[in-house]
Amino acid sequence: MCCIYNGREKLKHDILRLSDAFEMPFEGISLEIVANVINVNHDSGEEVLNKSESLRGYSYLTELIRIKTTGDVTRDRAIKLAIDQCIAEDVLKSFLQENYEEVANMLGYEYKMEDEFAAKYEDGLEKGIFESARKMLRSGMLLQDVAKILELSDEHIRELKGVLA
Numbered sequence: 001m002c003c004i005y006n007g008r009e010k011l012k013h014d015i016l017r018l019s020d021a022f023e024m025p026f027e028g029i030s031l032e033i034v035a036n037v038i039n040v041n042h043d044s045g046e047e048v049l050n051k052s053e054s055l056r057g058y059s060y061l062t063e064l065i066r067i068k069t070t071g072d073v074t075r076d077r078a079i080k081l082a083i084d085q086c087i088a089e090d091v092l093k094s095f096l097q098e099n100y101e102e103v104a105n106m107l108g109y110e111y112k113m114e115d116e117f118a119a120k121y122e123d124g125l126e127k128g129i130f131e132s133a134r135k136m137l138r139s140g141m142l143l144q145d146v147a148k149i150l151e152l153s154d155e156h157i158r159e160l161k162g163v164l165a
Helices: 053-068 075-088 093-098 100-138 143-150 154-164
Strands: 002-005 015-017 034-039
Touching (some): 100 143, 143 154
Antiparallel strands (some): 015 034
16 A cells, blocks of 8 residues: 655655554554555655656646745645646646646645644644643642743733633
């Protein structure tokens, strides 16, 4: 089984194991699912990019979107600019010409989902830190000690003071 990866973070492992997704170790696992992770970023040097014109084109398109999503350029505009550049450079040209709007919409949705997942993760992390702080305060710890241990921002400290008042 294979899994392709085109994220921005450096890969920590080139193999994914289903059992790694669980916090508590299971003894005597009777079935393990393992997937090889293939980095398909444009600059990854993966051999599969040389073997698949479609995958190489997709990789190049996503790289162009990242490059063009800077400054004042919106993500939707960067996607359209990248598609236009691929067409001009004969990268996935016929496919992109035939499916221009569908590809632009799909890529826009894909990037929005990525942002939404990141925001939910940050929100969950923030709620967890805040809840830990509240528990520490209820146990009798001083606010300045809690703030130092959890490396709370001034905003979090003000919020905690409001809850305590």
